[in-house]
Amino acid sequence: MSANNALTFTVRGARPGDAAHIAQLTLQLDPDLDPAPIAQRFERLLTRATHAFFVLDDPSSDGGDGIAGFVAAEHRTLLQFGERVELIALVVDPRVRRCGAGSTLVAAVEAWARQRRGVQDMVVRSSLSREDSHPFYQRIGYVHHKTQNVYTRTLTP
Numbered sequence: 461m462s463a464n465n466a467l468t469f470t471v472r473g474a475r476p477g478d479a480a481h482i483a484q485l486t487l488q489l490d491p492d493l494d495p496a497p498i499a500q501r502f503e504r505l506l507t508r509a510t511h512a513f514f515v516l517d518d519p520s521s522d523g524g525d526g527i528a529g530f531v532a533a534e535h536r537t538l539l540q541f542g543e544r545v546e547l548i549a550l551v552v553d554p555r556v557r558r559c560g561a562g563s564t565l566v567a568a569v570e571a572w573a574r575q576r577r578g579v580q581d582m583v584v585r586s587s588l589s590r591e592d593s594h595p596f597y598q599r600i601g602y603v604h605h606k607t608q609n610v611y612t613r614t615l616t617p
Contacts, residue, residue, distance in 0.1 A: 469516050469517070469528075469556075469560065469561055469564045470516070470517040471514050471515070471516055471517075471564055471565060471568045472514065472515060472517065473512075473513065473514060473515075474502075474506060474513035474514060474515045474530060475506075476503055476506060478502075478513075478515055478527060478530070479499035479500075479502045479503050480495070480499055481515070481526065481527045481530075482498070482499070482502050482513070482515070482527070482530050483495035483496070483498040483499040483502065485527070485529065485530055485551040485553065486498050486549065486551060488551050488553075488554075489549065489551060505532075509535075510534055510535040510536075511532070511533070511534050511535075512531075512532070512533045512534075512535075512545075512569055512572045512576075513530060513531070513532050513533075514530065514531050514565055514568040514569060514572075515527040515529070515530045516528045516529040516530065516552070516556070516561055516564065516565055518553070528552065528553045528555065528556045528561060529550075529551055529552035529553055529556065529561050529562070529565055530549070530550075530551055530565070531547065531549065531550045531551075531565035531566060531568065531569050532547070532548040532549040532550075533545050533546060533547050533548055533569040533572065533573070534546050534548050535573070535577045535579060541581070542581070543577075543579050543581065544579060544581040544582065544583050545569065545570075545572075545573035545577060545579050545581070545582050545583075546582075546583045546584065546585070547566065547569060547582065547583070547584035550562060550565060550566065550584075550593075552565070562596060562600075563596075563600050566600060569582075570582060582602070583605075584597055584602060588607070
C-alpha cells in the first residue's frame with residue numbers, strides 16, 4: 461500500500477484478549493522469539509499503571525478481532541534524567557506501513573504520557589539494524605541523542 465492510500469485507523473487500549481496477536485506481531489522484531497512467554501508477560505504488564513499498550517484495529521479484519529499493530533510504553537524515573545516515558549515496542553503489520561499507522565500509535569502513547577502520567581519527555585531506542593525505523597522517528601519529531609552498546613549477562617546460581 462502506498463503512502464497516498466489513506467486509511468482510517470482505530471486505536472484502542474490493549475486488552476488481555478490481544479495477547480496472542482501482540483505476541484505474533486512481536487516476532488517481526490525478532491523471529492527467533494517464543495510467542496508464549498511474550499503473551500504471558502504482556503498479560504502481567506497490562507495491569508501495571510506504569511505501562512501502556514495500544515493496538516491498532518485491523519481495518520481489513522473481517523471478524524473485527526484482528527490487530528494491525530501495537531505500541532508499548534513504560535513510565536520510568538531515572539536518577540540522571542528524571543521522569544520519562546519510553547517507547548518499548550512499536551510494530552506495524554507490513555500491510556499498513558507508510559499509511560500513518562505508526563505515527564497514530566505513537567501519538568496515542570504521547571497522549572497517555574501527557575494526560576495520564578503528567579510526563580513531557582519521551583525516549584525511544586531503535587536498533588542500528590532497524591534502519592527503516594530511524595527516518596520514521598526523525599520524521600515525527602524525535603531527535604537522535606546517542607548510540608550505545610548494550611551488554612547482558614545471565615545470572616546463574
